[in-house]
Amino acid sequence: MxxxxxxxxxxxxxxxxxxxxxxxxxxxxxxxxxxxxxxxxxxxxxxxxxxxxxxxxxxxxxxxxxxxxxxxxxxxxxxxxxxxxxxxxxxxxxxxxxxxxxxxxxxxxxxxxxxxxxxxxxxxxxxxxxxxxxxxxxxxxxxxxxxxxxxxxxxxxxxxxYQGTGTASKLPWISLSAAIFVYLQSLLGGLVGSQWALHQCFGAQELCTVMNSHIAGVIPPTVATIAVVVFAWRTPALHPLLRKLANLAGGLLVLQIALGVATFRLHLQVEPLTVAHQAVGAALLGSMVVFTVLALRDRNASVVVPDPSL
The missing domain is CATH 1.20.120 (Four Helix Bundle (Hemerythrin (Met), subunit A))
Known part of the structure; x- marks a missing residue:
């Protein structure tokens, strides 16, 4: 094979x-x-x-x-x-x-x-x-x-x-979507940071479109990540490692949203919050990537390979 x-x-x-x-x-x-x-x-x-x-x-x-x-x-x-x-x-x-x-x-x-x-x-x-x-x-x-x-x-x-249980079903594609959305949102965040869009918008009403795009961009990765957590808990006999990764992603998502709100309200004046916001976003991306790979391996465990001698 x-x-x-x-x-x-x-x-x-x-x-x-x-x-x-x-x-x-x-x-x-x-x-x-x-x-x-x-x-x-x-x-x-x-x-x-x-x-x-x-x-x-x-x-x-x-x-x-x-x-x-x-x-x-x-x-x-x-x-x-x-x-x-x-x-x-x-x-x-x-x-x-x-x-x-x-x-x-x-x-x-x-x-x-x-x-x-x-x-x-x-x-x-x-x-x-x-x-x-x-x-x-x-x-x-x-x-x-x-x-x-x-x-x-x-x-x-x-x-x-890793030995999968063959129960992942559609979870790999949901987590892959979440990973893609988180990656794109991270790029938007990088664009906001590299152009100092938040400062520009608050100070001179410039680059507000860039900042607002990042704010609106929170929705797709949030929905996709929540879907991974929900489906993971609703999937019977799911591998414990996948369930732990889903829980980790859910926790990182909550933390990331909280950090985002804090950095916005404080106008990026607290540098450690801004650094933590990007680091947690990268960690969330990483958890979804690992989940996707293992879920694909788990799904593959349900595929029966025909014996060529039969």
Whole structure:
């Protein structure tokens, strides 16, 4: 039977070692990427995006000790974390291709795609500095980071030792819709942040359309996420991990809405709330992505493969 991402976890002990190493690596990289996005958000709200006037070095140095302050540290540490993730992506690709004969056929390709995203993300990171934080480049920078984050989670979730119950039914498509809506809403949020649309709207009645689009955009991901939670609880014999992920998504949704309301009412004046708003949004996206992959694997468990000998 041809191996795919959605097939159940059938492997020999010899295959387990590289799979387990890669799975641990991608989840660690995913956590580092989530932290990276939070630091990037902090860099923006603290007006530290141009704290290092050059790129890829900072004031022409690896560690700008004489110029170091909070703003410089945020931008410098953001680049440092990105460099570590880049090295991790190189290692992931190398290990995947080296052990390709004992790994799923899709894994080296997926790892290479992740490496491409990191390289592209680095280019966008450089352009954000050289183009003086141009809003479309900043938004693309966030969008690529989220895509890289989801790619890592897809790889990790596909490599998890997981035996589905065959009860997921339509849940994968509902959660996939939720993930897409959350991703698009995150891009709208990035656009609001990169253009300072909330400040512009409150201060000069400009860019209110951008801000209002983000506010109205809350509805689709909220409805889709609630649907995942409801259907998960109404599905009998659903795998406990899927139920936990649905609960996690529901909790993150409530927290995200609360943070959004707080940041709006406080006019983005409390920086930690703004950073938490973006970080929780990314975490909600991640929970829906992992849920979707596992739900697809669970649904595939109900597919009976005919025995060719019969």
């Amino acid at each position: 041809t191996e795919s991402v959605l097939h159940q976890d059938v492997r020999t002990p010899e295959d387990s070692q590289p799979r387990d190493k890669i799975r641990r690596l991608v989840f660690r990289m995913a956590i580092a990427t989530l932290i990276l996005m939070a630091i990037g958000s902090a860099t923006r709200v603290m007006n530290a995006g141009l704290a290092c006037p050059d790129w890829p070095l900072c004031y022409g140095q690896l560690v700008p000790s004489s110029q170091m302050n909070l703003q410089v540290f945020l931008e410098w540490f953001h680049r440092l974390d990105a460099a570590v993730i880049g090295l991790g992506a190189i290692a992931l690709t190398a290990v995947s291709w080296w052990n390709r004969r004992s790994l799923p056929t899709w894994l080296p390709i997926a790892s290479t795609f992740a490496l491409f995203l990191v390289i592209f993300q680095g280019v966008l990171g450089g352009l954000t500095v050289t183009q003086l934080l141009r809003f479309d480049i900043v938004t693309a920078h966030l969008g690529t980071a989220l895509l890289f984050f989801t790619t890592l989670l897809v790889i990790g979730a596909a490599l998890l030792p």
